[in-house]
Amino acid sequence: MTAGLIEVRDVGKTFGSVIALREVSTVVNAGQVTCVLGDNGAGKSTLIKILAGAHQHDTGEFLVDGAPVRFNSPRDALERGIATVYQDLAVVPLMSVWRNFFLGSEPKVGWGPFTMVDRRKAKELTRASLAELGIDLRDVEQPVGTLSGGERQCVAIARAVHFGARVLILDEPTAALGVKQAGVVLRYVAQARDRGLGVVLITHNPHHAYPVGDRFLLLKRGRSLGCFDKADITLAELTRQMAGGAELEALEHELRAVGAVDGG
Amino acid sequence: MTRQTAVPDAAAAPAPGPASAGDERLARTRLLNQLVVRPELGSVLGAVLVFVLFSVVTDRFLTPSGVATWLDDSATLGIMAVAVSLLMIGGEFDLSAGVMTASTSLVTAIFATQLGWNTWAALAASLVFALLVGFLNGWLVMRTGLPSFIITLASFLMLQGLNLGVTRLMTGTVQVSGMRSAAGYASSGFVFASTMDIGGTTIQVSILWWLLVTAVASWVLMRTPFGNWIFAVGGSSASARAVGVPVTRTKILLFMTTATAAWLVGSINILRFTTAQANQGIGLELQFIVAAVVGGCLLTGGFGSAVGAAVGALIFGMARQGIVFARWESDWFQLFLGAMLLAAVLVNNAFRRRAERVRR
Numbered sequence: 117m118t119a120g121l122i123e124v125r126d127v128g129k130t131f132g133s134v135i136a137l138r139e140v141s142t143v144v145n146a147g148q149v150t151c152v153l154g155d156n157g158a159g160k161s162t163l164i165k166i167l168a169g170a171h172q173h174d175t176g177e178f179l180v181d182g183a184p185v186r187f188n189s190p191r192d193a194l195e196r197g198i199a200t201v202y203q204d205l206a207v208v209p210l211m212s213v214w215r216n217f218f219l220g221s222e223p224k225v226g227w228g229p230f231t232m233v234d235r236r237k238a239k240e241l242t243r244a245s246l247a248e249l250g251i252d253l254r255d256v257e258q259p260v261g262t263l264s265g266g267e268r269q270c271v272a273i274a275r276a277v278h279f280g281a282r283v284l285i286l287d288e289p290t291a292a293l294g295v296k297q298a299g300v301v302l303r304y305v306a307q308a309r310d311r312g313l314g315v316v317l318i319t320h321n322p323h324h325a326y327p328v329g330d331r332f333l334l335l336k337r338g339r340s341l342g343c344f345d346k347a348d349i350t351l352a353e354l355t356r357q358m359a360g361g362a363e364l365e366a367l368e369h370e371l372r373a374v375g376a377v378d379g380g
Numbered sequence: 381m382t383r384q385t386a387v388p389d390a391a392a393a394p395a396p397g398p399a400s401a402g403d404e405r406l407a408r409t410r411l412l413n414q415l416v417v418r419p420e421l422g423s424v425l426g427a428v429l430v431f432v433l434f435s436v437v438t439d440r441f442l443t444p445s446g447v448a449t450w451l452d453d454s455a456t457l458g459i460m461a462v463a464v465s466l467l468m469i470g471g472e473f474d475l476s477a478g479v480m481t482a483s484t485s486l487v488t489a490i491f492a493t494q495l496g497w498n499t500w501a502a503l504a505a506s507l508v509f510a511l512l513v514g515f516l517n518g519w520l521v522m523r524t525g526l527p528s529f530i531i532t533l534a535s536f537l538m539l540q541g542l543n544l545g546v547t548r549l550m551t552g553t554v555q556v557s558g559m560r561s562a563a564g565y566a567s568s569g570f571v572f573a574s575t576m577d578i579g580g581t582t583i584q585v586s587i588l589w590w591l592l593v594t595a596v597a598s599w600v601l602m603r604t605p606f607g608n609w610i611f612a613v614g615g616s617s618a619s620a621r622a623v624g625v626p627v628t629r630t631k632i633l634l635f636m637t638t639a640t641a642a643w644l645v646g647s648i649n650i651l652r653f654t655t656a657q658a659n660q661g662i663g664l665e666l667q668f669i670v671a672a673v674v675g676g677c678l679l680t681g682g683f684g685s686a687v688g689a690a691v692g693a694l695i696f697g698m699a700r701q702g703i704v705f706a707r708w709e710s711d712w713f714q715l716f717l718g719a720m721l722l723a724a725v726l727v728n729n730a731f732r733r734r735a736e737r738v739r740r
């Protein structure tokens with residue numbers, strides 16, 4: 117087996133007595149999208165926080181480029197090229213697009229105490245790297261808060277790509293987005309993949325995951341229901357697994373019974 | 381049944397909405413952008429208004445000595461307002477800033493007159509004291525996660541008590557005087573409290589300090605990486621931290637900057653008046669905040685302007701002295717101040733709701 121960009125083998129994580137994650141394995145390859153699907157509380161965020169360096173795994177192995185690692189902070193992960201875009205932590209709304217884009221890594225001119233932000237370069241680079249992902253913003257001076265949720269997400273993605281991410285982790289980038297906006301974000305996810313990045317996409321929605329995903333990790337109550345290649349699973353099957361299969365049927369049955377009582 | 385029909389309606393309704401509203405929204409965004417580039421716009425308009433008003437109703441306002449008077453009144457307030465505006469953009473308040481201007485005066489005066497230090501050494505000791513208080517304010521706020529409002533209210537009260545208590549212990553009175561006879565008074569007085577003669581009008585050097593502080597603060601804010609971080613930690617400290625901005629360091633430095641500005645104002649005051657009153661400075665902290673808000677700072681942080689705060693202080697000085705020149709009752713000043721603050725907050729608030737409106 118060839119080692120992927122990142123790989124986890126039987127990782128587990130407990131918070132006190134809560135077992136958030138147990139024996140989960142998956143791999144993220146360059147130029148591929150690994151989707152992590154699961155219900156609320158399934159452990160999706162816990163898994164990607166381990167990948168992003170925000171948490172450390174208790175059991176199992178976490179490999180980057182085939183070598184075992186243990187990150188102490190998100191900075192460590194960033195240095196290895198693993199960038200994470202959180203839905204809510206993505207940007208500062210009142211700041212302009214270019215200021216957000218280079219926040220924390222400003223291009224500099226001048227020397228010593230007279231070091232300044234190279235504003236022209238920052239604006240040009242922002243416009244250029246957004247354009248590279250096909251995002252056309254007329255004005256990089258406008259505050260990010262005036263962009264739509266999808267556009268904001270795209271700015272954060274473009275930012276991660278620009279700063280040399282090899283692995284891009286997106287925590288529910290399409291949650292709370294409309295159908296059209298979600299489509300826009302997914303297109304940029306595909307763009308990032310085509311540029312050779314390994315992408316980890318967390319979502320509730322199999323309809324968002326299936327078109328862009330190459331591999332699907334299904335989580336339920338901290339356990340893996342399996343990691344499927346796209347060839348091995350259909351959208352219908354994915355949806356059924358996500359919804360909890362038999363449980364959903366039982367629920368449907370129950371609701372029908374309630375409806376019958378109401379109607380009568 | 382009704383619920384079933386309601387769902388498709390709700391789903392269909394938003395679809396044509398954004399499409400048809402697209403152009404109109406673009407126009408609004410452009411207007412908003414102009415406001416974003418110029419948060420100090422409102423204060424400049426206000427300043428022009430006040431300037432024209434008092435130029436018309438009084439004779440003295442436009443004379444060189446009149447101008448020197450209101451500029452002087454604005455200067456020390458302006459130095460503090462600018463520093464406070466940086467802190468507010470960084471998302472924090474400092475209620476101890478007013479009383480700090482007295483504390484630093486007192487520390488300088490006590491070291492110079494009671495302990496016989498050279499004035500420069502006393503000034504240095506006072507600066508160390510200011511940096512320490514600023515650091516403690518910032519460190520406590522960041523360490524506890526409590527609102528800076530409450531932490532600095534505590535340091536405000538403590539400093540107020542210390543000012544009176546220590547002064548009474550050292551001098552037996554509530555003031556420290558006799559700076560003029562301290563060693564190094566002449567040279568330090570030249571730097572902090574000299575006057576210049578321009579065309580027969582006496583100009584205080586504090587006005588130059590005010591301009592310098594405003595220029596440096598504005599440059600830092602708009603042009604340097606640190607300025608970028610100030611906006612970020614005030615706008616959303618979680619996002620800032622996530623992209624590697626040293627949030628704690630930035631905020632502590634901002635508290636220390638405010639304390640340093642208070643030291644500068646304290647030094648200007650003690651060297652100019654040569655006497656420090658232990659109960660000075662109380663209530664000034666609110667004036668600093670008002671000037672910063674009039675200058676376009678949001679109370680919620682993340683937005684504002686150093687130049688705006690300086691202009692806010694200018695409005696203060698012009699109105700306060702203009703009312704004196706016009707021989708109006710000084711009561712009107714408070715009314716004016718309140719109205720000014722209300723207008724500024726309403727404008728700022730309307731802006732913020734627009735800019736922070738979460739669009740999906």
Ligand SMILES: Nc1ncnc2c1ncn2[C@@H]1O[C@H](COP(=O)(O)OP(=O)(O)OP(=O)(O)O)[C@@H](O)[C@H]1O
Pocket residue numbers: 131134135136154155156157158159160161162163
């Ligand atoms: N820091 C923590 N301390 C204690 N328990 C935690 C902690 N973080 C997560 N958990 C628990 O671990 C489980 C998995 O949480 P996680 O956030 O990974 O779920 P998720 O799949 O991301 O859910 P959602 O779809 O709602 O975001 C939950 O039961 C949660 O309560």
Ligand SMILES: [Mg+2]
Pocket residue numbers: 160161162
């Ligand atoms: Mg989650």
